Amino acid sequence: DLARLTEELRRMEGASYGRYKSLAGDWDFGHFVLTVERVQSDPFAPPSRIAVRIPGPVAGLPVHALHPAVRRRATADHLVRLAHRSLKGARLRIDSGGQEVIERSAGRIDDSGAMVLRLGIELPGRGRRIDARTAERELCDRLPAMVEAVRWSELDPGTATAFADTVEDTVALRDRLAGLGLVAFVADGAVLPRRSGVSDLPMDGAAVAFRAPDSLRVAVDLPHAGRVTGLGVPEGITLIVGGGFHGKSTLLHALERGVYDHIPGDGRELVATRPDAVKIRAEEGRRVERTDVSAFVRNLPTGADTTDFSTENASGSTSQAANIAEAFEAGARTLLVDEDTTATNLMIRDSRMQALVHGDREPLTPFIDLVRPLHRDHGVSTVLVMGGSGDYFDVADHVVMLDGYRPYDVTDRARELAAERRDAAFAPPAQRIVDPASVDPTARGRARLKRRDMDVLTFGETDIDVRALSQLVDPGQIIGVGLAMRLLAEDGLLDDRPLSEALDLLDRRLADGGAAALGRGYAGDYALPRRHEVAAALNRLRTLRVLG
Ligand code: ADP
Ligand code: MG
The missing domain is CATH 3.30.1460 (Yope Regulator; Chain: A,)
Known part of the structure; x- marks a missing residue:
C-alpha cells in the first residue's frame, strides 16, 4: 500500500x-x-x-x-x-x-x-x-x-529498560507507603526545585540535593534501585516550617506531583505520595453546589444552611472549606496545604482575635481545630506548610524545618513551644447524589470537549475553570477529565448512588481498561486523570445539580 x-x-x-x-x-x-x-x-x-x-x-x-x-x-x-x-x-x-x-x-x-x-x-x-x-x-x-x-x-535497549525500571521502582515505592505508615517519601539525593516557575524541568547546577534529617530517615528496598533512603513523611500531621525562600513550597509541590511517576533524570523519580493525596487551597469565586461545609462554617450572616451550602461566588474561606469537604467526599485521605494559597481565617485564629470577635459573630471553625480529629477519627493526614504562625505547633505530630533547602527535624523544640488546644469535632460531610442530566457534554447536538491551555475545560456548553487544580499536570488530563465526566453521566455511573461510589465505579473501569476506557470515539489526544481531579472538575461545573 x-x-x-x-x-x-x-x-x-x-x-x-x-x-x-x-x-x-x-x-x-x-x-x-x-x-x-x-x-x-x-x-x-x-x-x-x-x-x-x-x-x-x-x-x-x-x-x-x-x-x-x-x-x-x-x-x-x-x-x-x-x-x-x-x-x-x-x-x-x-x-x-x-x-x-x-x-x-x-x-x-x-x-x-x-x-x-x-x-x-x-x-x-x-x-x-x-x-x-x-x-x-x-x-x-x-x-x-x-x-x-x-x-x-x-x-537503545539500556535506556528503554532503565525507563521501565524507574517507573516500576516509583510504583513499588508508592505501594509501600501505607504499610510503612507514611503518606510520602522523598529520597536522599532527589532534586526538587524546577528550572523556573514556568518550566517543569529540573533546576540545573544550583540545586541543593535533598537530604533527609536522620530522625525521619527511612530505608525502602526497591526492585531495581535496591535499598534507598530518604525522608518518610509519617501519617498524622506534619508541619513544614522555615524562613521565606527556604524551599517549603518547593517541597510541597514535589509531594503534590508525587502521586505521579517521573521520567529518569527528572530528579523526583523517588518522590512518592499516597494516591489519595489532594492539594487543598482557597479558590475565591468558585461555584459551590450543595456541599456540606458545616464542619468549617456555621451561622453565616445570611442565615444559609451550611450543611447544604450553595453559592455562585464563594469567598476565600468558604471556597477552601468546600474544597476540603469535597476532597474528603471524593476519597482524599491525605491533604496537602500551603500557606501561600490558603485563606488565613480558615487556617488560624489567634487568641487576640478570639477575644475581639467571638461566639456567633465568627462563623468559621478554623482548620487547626479540625486537623487532629480529621486524623484521629477519619484517618486523614495533613502535610502543611506554615512559616508565618506557630499555632500549628499545638497540633503537629512532626515539624520539619527547611533551612537553606535542607530539612531538619525540629519536632522537640516546637513541642516545647506548643500550648494545649481543644479540638472541634469533624463530622464527615453529607454524601451527595449528582443529577446526571446536569452533566451534559453536548453542544449543538454533539459531544464537545475542548481545553484552553491548562486553564479551562469546555464541557458541552459550559466552561470549567480548572486553574486551581494543581494536580492536573498534563494538558491531556484536562480532556481526560472531560471524558471521565462524560462516562460518568452517559454510562449511568452517577445514577442513584452517592458521588463517591460513582467515582469508585469509574476507578474500576479505568483499572480494567486504562485510558482506552475513556475514548468514546474522541479523536484527539488525552491522558488519564485521577478520580480526585474528575470530582473537582465536576464540582466546578456551573450547571451541576445535586439531588435530594
Ligand atoms: P518558600 O516556600 O520557603 O518561601 P520556595 O519553595 O518558594 O520557598 O523556594 C524559594 C526559591 O528557592 C525558589 O526559587 C526555588 O526554586 C528555590 N529552591 C527551592 N528548593 C531549592 C533547592 N533544593 N535548591 C536550590 N534552590 C531551591
Ligand atoms: Mg512558599
Missing part, C-alpha cells in the same frame, strides 16, 4: 483541499498499518488524526518490557517519547507528555505486544490546494522512519 498511497498522493497534487478526504481508511505498509481516522476539511481546521499499528513481531518488545503491566505502561510512554523525538521538524505530531509518566491515548501496547500510536498531522496545503509533495514526505518517509525508531531492535 505504500506504493498505492504514494501514487494516490501524487494524483492529488494541486487538487482542491477536500480531496484529502479520500485518504480516510487503512493503508497497509507491510510492517505496519496506517489508519487515517479523521481528515481536516481545510488547512486551518484542527489537525487530521491518524493511527499507526505496529504488530508485535515488528515492534519486537522483549518480555521484560511488557510484564508486569507497569513496565508495559512505562515502555509505551518511552516509545511515544522516542517517536516524538524522531518527528522533530515534521508536521506529524505526537503527544508525548512532560516530566510525568501518565497513560495517554498517543501510545498503547496491547497484550500481544503490538503497539498503537496515535498522531495528529496538519495536512499541507498551498492556499486551498493540496500540497501533495509535502504530504508524501510526511506519510511515506517520516512516518515509516518513526516506526523504525520505536522498534526494539533499533532503539
